[in-house]
Amino acid sequence: MSAVRLDTPVKFLKGIGERRAEALERLGIRTAQDLLWHLPRRYVDASSVTPLAKAEVGAEVACVGRVVAKGVLPTRRGLRIFHAVLRDDSGVLECVWPGQAFLDRTIAVGQTLLVSGPVRFYHGRQMAPREYIILTDAEGEADPLSAGKVLPVYPATEGLSHKVIRGLLDRHLDSLLPLAHDPLSPQLRESLGLPTLQDALLAVHRPTSAAEAELGRRRLAFDELLDLQLTLTRARELAKRQRSGVAFQVKGDLTGPLRAALPWTLTADQERALGEITADMTAPERMHRLLMGDVGTGKTVVALFAMLLAVENDFQAALMAPTELLAEQHAATLGGLLEPLGIRPQLLLGRQTAAEKKAARSAIASGAARITVGTHALVQESTSFRRLGLVVIDEQHRFGVEQRAALVGKGAAPDVLLLTATPIPRSLALTFYGDLDVSTLRQRPPGRGTIRTAVRTAAQRERVLEFVQREAEAGRQAYVVLPVIEESERADLRAATTMADMLAARWPDLSVGLVHGRLKPAERDDVMRRFRAGEMQVLVATTVIEVGIDVPNATTMVIEHPERFGLAQLHQLRGRIGRGAGSSYCVLMADETVPDRLHAFAATEDGFRIAELDLQERGMGDLIGARQSGGFEVRHARLPGDEDLLTRARELAGRIIGADPALQRPENQRLRERALSRFPRATELFRVG
Ligand code: ADP
């Protein structure tokens, strides 16, 4: 066999065939390097596990025990409960999974399970695990924690348990480690107090203590932050050099009439953002600005003013959205606002017929299409613009750098306006968007419906369902949202299906739909379209409901297991209601013990405030979209927490990119080469022509 390299596809590694390679791909693992950098989600060690006998009612604990009995119990309501009794040296604990009878096929007597969740009292102590992981099979393996080890818990996916991933890493770690070359010099490492790359990888996969694993993580976090800062710094440098663009003039022959035709006045925040955009666009440098604001703060109309400014200078403008549904919605909204001006936005979608696409493309090429709205179909080779002056990208984080760059490349030197509905605190904005100018919309326009958020517990479920039913009977629509997390994806999807079946059986006169991430995008769009058209009253959904989807008639959202979501994510979900004029209701169906964080969440509607709370609580991993920037996924760094590393990374990046004479030092040379090999991706955005 030829020697394994870091870029060897995983399917060529021993113990991984085509099928496992496919499952690994779902976790983003394609090469040996990806496997080596697939870090544990967390660690379990003997000191962080509660003995079963000590799991107290009202507490939230993690326990490890062997399954000694299990089965499915029916209840009077027809809900089937899977239960399992765990035993360890201290005693036993019963675990119950309501509505998840299918676990009977997965969980077997003799297995060792890690379970975590709240303990309550119901004919004795009981845990309703939020999470379970099968640590060992029934066949005589010792409990991996019995030797006092620190156990890494890996992100898993359907068809690939955490245990299999652990096995693969165990098997390949020793042969892969020597392939990881450390780009940092010993001096630099020492000054940062960080281990070598190989030691760090060893520490995260096979720690002897939690502290050692953490130090390893910090090393990997530093590398990641350095890559990111190098990219941003380089992008900023390039932008400075290549910034000559179009200096648009405010002529007012279109922006004026739009202002006059709007049925309302812009909010102060919208005016300020528009002022900033106009200043950028009228300057001879190219604009590269991010417009950040919660769903419903009115980004679209601000973007429209920018587009009209380009159009009144005889340039074209294009808006790219991440899905066909969102593109259609934008085209409809813009179409309405543009009607009085006699401009019709041109739509370009992958699913249009060949003839429609051909007509659209010829209108775009001739310049007849002054404003074009579309999906990534806009960036295909066959699409060319006569004179593209402004590119607007909605939900920018959902596009790869290449796609954004490709659209920008359709013009000579178009201005770029990126939109995002994921507000993040300033400190993070600097980390991730250090190369962009940022405008923020914090106020919501007046006259829109309010969203009332309530926290309810399982005991009040009946009343919540009756409320949903009344709303549906009154002609309004509701979402019921369930979490899906990678680690227990299969069980979660089953829970969503079970919920949809349960509601359909309960409400024979209502139409109940189901949408989740395993559907193909076209199927998903289809369900959403039917919901929007009012063909269904209740939509059971996992977290895939589109950000920005506009169903004004959907006024209620019930969120199951809200404690499993980050606050920022809850906020994104909640943004799907409250889009009409009336009141909307978001109900969080919590466990008996409601954590304070949910009350704090219910008390505010300010996305920036919630992002700050979330950041304090769980670090930045949960701020959706914040993880992706310039094609980099930030997976290892934690903010707050790693600010020291961030500062050093920024400083170092500045020196490496700048004309610092210290650049001549060989270790910096090495970093520079490594950085340069990555730049083309992130800096394409600024490419001229
Ligand atoms: P976003 O894209 O930020 O989610 P939208 O642009 O979709 O927000 O705006 C949400 C709704 O508010 C739209 O129906 C829009 O017409 C309306 N709207 C926007 N600006 C104002 C304003 N200044 N006053 C009243 N309504 C507004």
Ligand code: MG
């Ligand atoms: Mg929007």
